[in-house]
Amino acid sequence: MTTSTDIQIEGSCDPRFAAVKDAFYQNFKSRGEVGAAVAVTVDGEPVVDLWGGTADSGARVPWKPDTIVCVQSVSKEIMALAVHMAVSRGLIDIDAPVTDYWPEYGQNGKEKTSIRWLLDHRAGVPVVDGARPGLAYDWAAMTGALAETRPLWEPGTTPCYHSANYGFLLGEPLRRVTGMSVGEFVRREIAEPLGVDCVFGLKPEEEARVATFLNKQNHPSQQWIDEGTNIFARSWKIFWDDEDFNSPEWRRAEVPSVNCHTNAWSLARICAMMAAGGTLDGRHFLDAEVLDRAGDIQWTGYDAQDRYLSLSLGFLMPTAGQKATGPRALGMAGAGGATAFADPDKRIGFAYTMNSMDPDPGTPRPHALIDALNSVVG
Template sequence: MTLSSGTHDGRFDAVRAAFENNLATGEELGASLVVDIDGESVVDIWGGHRDAARTAGWERDTIVNVWSTTKTVTSLAILMLIDRGQLDAHAPVARYWPEFAARGKDAVEVRHLLSHTSGLSGLEQPVKLTDLYDPADSTALFAGQKPWWEPGTASGYHAATYGHLLGELVRRVTGSTLREFVATELSGPLAADFQLGAAEVDWPRIAEIVPPPPPSRLPEPGGIAARTFAGPAVSAGAANTADWRRAEIGALNGHGNARSVARLLSVISRGGSVDGTRYLGEATLDLIFEDQADGVDLVLGIPIRWGTGFALPKKETLSWIPDGRICFWGGWGGSMIIMDLERRLTISYAMNRMAPGIIGSDRSEACVSAVYDALA
């Protein structure tokens, strides 16, 4: 019985087998996988169900909340503004957002926001999830907050705050919200089925998020990790609500599928240009691979090597992502996007049953490993 729909090049039979095994074992509920090499989709498959009751199949146009894979689209938007000269990665954030300079943040640079080193990984209490639904209020809170560690000295994953901080820069220099910028400058021109939040007309085709099991270990009370995940606390089930879908959360509520995410991020894999349109120049691509932090992340508690806007390969953390001119990130529960510039390769995975962990899962690992084995 065929467990997935779509097409793949025969060289990637093992990739499809890995994808279908995730579905056959029941580990995955519904998912999509795309492998793009220099604009050619050598794998574009999907399968399973978009609801926990298994009454609705995952279709070609199914979209899903991709959690922190959203951050990669936000990063791409900021890099485009850097490439255009509207932002300078090494300039103080306060050059564009004067109120941000308050309480010792005058030296925080744009690159610190992009690399999770600004010291603003969460909001001070009291704060609740719905505070994220109003970017104007939450960015004002950030402007008045003191960093939780010396900016630029270490990374601390900006789990829920990344898009609000960077989205305010987009608004300050373009006059558009981050959602509008992504729609008009990226998703529209690239014909990518991706949006921040989701228009109500698209709700019937959104896959239901199935929350992960409870974490086996909780962060130390009062520490930076605990303060981050409480500032505000995000429930996985919130992704299935109307208020979440109406909001603009540039860290967490992008809705798309493997095909649309691959289309957008192939801008990086393909050297900055797609179909004759240039989005990023060589100097901006080089900026991605400048190490901004390399050590144990203060929030995630594992070694992470951050470039500008994306993580860079680090064998001791994710052994299945090879060394080289590669950047990547993933979403809570297992979604993943990998941009491999040396091979002009983009690998994108999106799913709705969340696995434990923040970066990828055993399921996405199986698919990514099969891709690199096939290419070898």
């Protein structure tokens, strides 16, 4: 469909959800969108699947239905889902110590850390000892360093969003119990059965479809990194100093905290499966009771970095800053605006992906889309 002569919006939208289409158009017209996609499912069926704009820095390559893009911390939602799938299969107990699966982790005050505390960001290791540029792109070196790291405070006591380390902390136990890397597990057990694009560690043939990530320099996270001594800045010292989320190492490594490459349609379909209790199109991924428990809120309030959050077992739960369509929606947001959630009560899957980081910390682009969705289903 074409909404304007100067802004091309492609895809499909059920007429009942025209408000979402209109909000998506306004993101391009008045909120600085460059390239993006939005998708919504209800009862597993697509009702919105839209994309528009451009996928490169020169505004020459149009966004396509198979364009994929880095979704930053929405990666953590996929990482948490993978762990809960292992829980559903009896491979991991969330209240067991991490050392049951990763013995080397039991050093320097981390001996009693549970999988639960890894999931809900209370592990106490948002910063890795011995951080150096490029460490994140070497799985063995990174997890070895985390095993030796002394926590900043007693594990289980202090909420702190683990921006960079989260995927390694959970990914290593998953690797030990499944015999697959996180990237392999997500491809084989989530993406391929659902028929979607969702990967950690791009293959060469996939890189041609990746949108260039833009405008990192204008995002508040760059200001935190430039400050140098805060927890966030220290946690990001494992990446190249000039990492712009487009380097070959960023795209090809498995960094399941932040470098999932996917698109809105794929995320919405994954969330549709979660919203349906773990089964979609006759394919069972995990038990409904495991998903129900995954939504149990573990803490709500300001974390050690003064961020107001509500965390369940691996998911951001709705707050004023984390909008959704219902109070039990399991979701995650990525730096710059990418957002995905599964609402089990309204059986909605929602996803928004983009390549230009929104400099406004209030993330008006996804919020406008979710507000529009709520005007229809609310």
